[in-house]
Amino acid sequence: MKLAFVGGTGPEGLGLAMRFALAGHEVAIGSRSTERGEEGAAKVCEAVSAAKATGGANADIVGAADVVFLTFPYSGQAATLQTLGSALDGKLVCNVVAPLEFQQGVGAVALNVAGNSALQESMAQLPNSRVVSAFQNMSAEELQHLDHPIEADVLVCGRDAEAKAVVIGLANDIKGVRGIDAGGPSQSRYVEMLTSLLINLNRKHKTQTAVRIVGI
Amino acid sequence: MKLAFVGGTGPEGLGLAMRFALAGHEVAIGSRSTERGEEGAAKVCEAVSAAKATGGANADIVGAADVVFLTFPYSGQAATLQTLGSALDGKLVCNVVAPLEFQQGVGAVALNVAGNSALQESMAQLPNSRVVSAFQNMSAEELQHLDHPIEADVLVCGRDAEAKAVVIGLANDIKGVRGIDAGGPSQSRYVEMLTSLLINLNRKHKTQTAVRIVGI
Numbered sequence: 001m002k003l004a005f006v007g008g009t010g011p012e013g014l015g016l017a018m019r020f021a022l023a024g025h026e027v028a029i030g031s032r033s034t035e036r037g038e039e040g041a042a043k044v045c046e047a048v049s050a051a052k053a054t055g056g057a058n059a060d061i062v063g064a065a066d067v068v069f070l071t072f073p074y075s076g077q078a079a080t081l082q083t084l085g086s087a088l089d090g091k092l093v094c095n096v097v098a099p100l101e102f103q104q105g106v107g108a109v110a111l112n113v114a115g116n117s118a119l120q121e122s123m124a125q126l127p128n129s130r131v132v133s134a135f136q137n138m139s140a141e142e143l144q145h146l147d148h149p150i151e152a153d154v155l156v157c158g159r160d161a162e163a164k165a166v167v168i169g170l171a172n173d174i175k176g177v178r179g180i181d182a183g184g185p186s187q188s189r190y191v192e193m194l195t196s197l198l199i200n201l202n203r204k205h206k207t208q209t210a211v212r213i214v215g216i
Numbered sequence: 217m218k219l220a221f222v223g224g225t226g227p228e229g230l231g232l233a234m235r236f237a238l239a240g241h242e243v244a245i246g247s248r249s250t251e252r253g254e255e256g257a258a259k260v261c262e263a264v265s266a267a268k269a270t271g272g273a274n275a276d277i278v279g280a281a282d283v284v285f286l287t288f289p290y291s292g293q294a295a296t297l298q299t300l301g302s303a304l305d306g307k308l309v310c311n312v313v314a315p316l317e318f319q320q321g322v323g324a325v326a327l328n329v330a331g332n333s334a335l336q337e338s339m340a341q342l343p344n345s346r347v348v349s350a351f352q353n354m355s356a357e358e359l360q361h362l363d364h365p366i367e368a369d370v371l372v373c374g375r376d377a378e379a380k381a382v383v384i385g386l387a388n389d390i391k392g393v394r395g396i397d398a399g400g401p402s403q404s405r406y407v408e409m410l411t412s413l414l415i416n417l418n419r420k421h422k423t424q425t426a427v428r429i430v431g432i
């Protein structure tokens with residue numbers, strides 16, 4: 001499949017793109033600047049020799065994509081989606097955003113957002129897209145360590161069952177990862193908040209954590 | 217150890233008491249009514265033949281306990297702790313409460329509580345106790361199915377490292393369960409919210425789920 005990463009030059013976007021390139025998918029790295037997008041694609045090609053990776057401006061990479069990943073900080077979500085405008089109409093969009101901030105002495109703190117979750121806010125802003133959420137809990141560091149086997153479940157939330165099935169399939173394409181249908185849009189809040197818990201566990205236990213759901 | 221369960225006649229309290237009785241601990245089942253507490257103890261003895269279980273009114277069972285578990289719905293937390301008053305002074309208290317409500321068509325919905333988490337609210341109400349939180353994510357149904365092996369991590373949050381170590385040890389006493397130090401009081405909110413996610417996963421996938429943290 002052709003996968004585009006809006007804001008894909010950050011560690012989470014690059015890590016996911018590398019893992020998907022390794023699984024044989026075509027990846028396109030987007031940035032606000034064409035050059036930084038191209039630099040991101042070069043990093044993917046450096047890490048994965050067989051990668052089919054291109055880069056460019058966010059608005060330019062989404063048109064050809066089968067799935068568009070949103071891989072930027074929450075603070076940029078509303079403005080970035082506003083800027084992309086109708087470019088995402090009809091697209092399958094996978095929101096990877098977890099609203100959080102870092103507070104001294106506490107660590108990651110999940111934010112209460114007006115629309116309940118980053119997923120639900122992006123759904124409201126993209127009424128003509130098929131939006132789901134997934135991959136927020138995956139450690140960007142682990143994703144980029146391609147020699148480390150990953151062991152993690154990816155909880156996929158959204159309203160559109162077919163879109164969720166596509167993203168669950170993509171999760172399963174990453175070795176060691178299992179995609180799980182985690183239910184409707186309102187569930188995304190709990191999955192997004194889990195990211196803060198895992199980040200703080202990482203710091204406390206000096207490791208990289210992930211979550212497995214037992215019983216499914 | 218001597219373990220007391222305030223509000224222990226509900227499924228979570230009974231399930232935990234049964235598992236701890238199976239591990240050789242003495243358990244005391246508390247209720248607002250002495251009789252219902254005694255009935256709860258009888259259920260534990262029926263399920264675990266070697267159980268050392270007693271029952272009684274909440275206020276009467278906490279005095280002799282090494283660890284007091286809070287196993288009632290969030291709606292009763294403030295009033296129950298108010299009623300117990302100074303009976304919990306100096307005690308190690310393990311809060312099992314997850315603030316949530318059930319909404320038709322949605323399932324479990326985690327509540328935003330004024331004090332950030334049930335744990336932090338109970339800490340504020342019990343300044344002379346050593347309060348931690350744990351076990352909110354364990355399925356009451358699974359706990360009571362004593363022939364089912366449990367596979368789950370228990371995330372323990374709180375300020376008092378020694379108190380957390382005691383509760384982590386108790387978690388480890390349940391076969392298949394691993395206790396993890398999940399950090400300070402502010403982390404409890406994410407752990408409490410995880411309960412709603414797991415309840416909704418149970419319903420969607422017609423199973424009983426639990427969580428494992430990979431990487432620790």
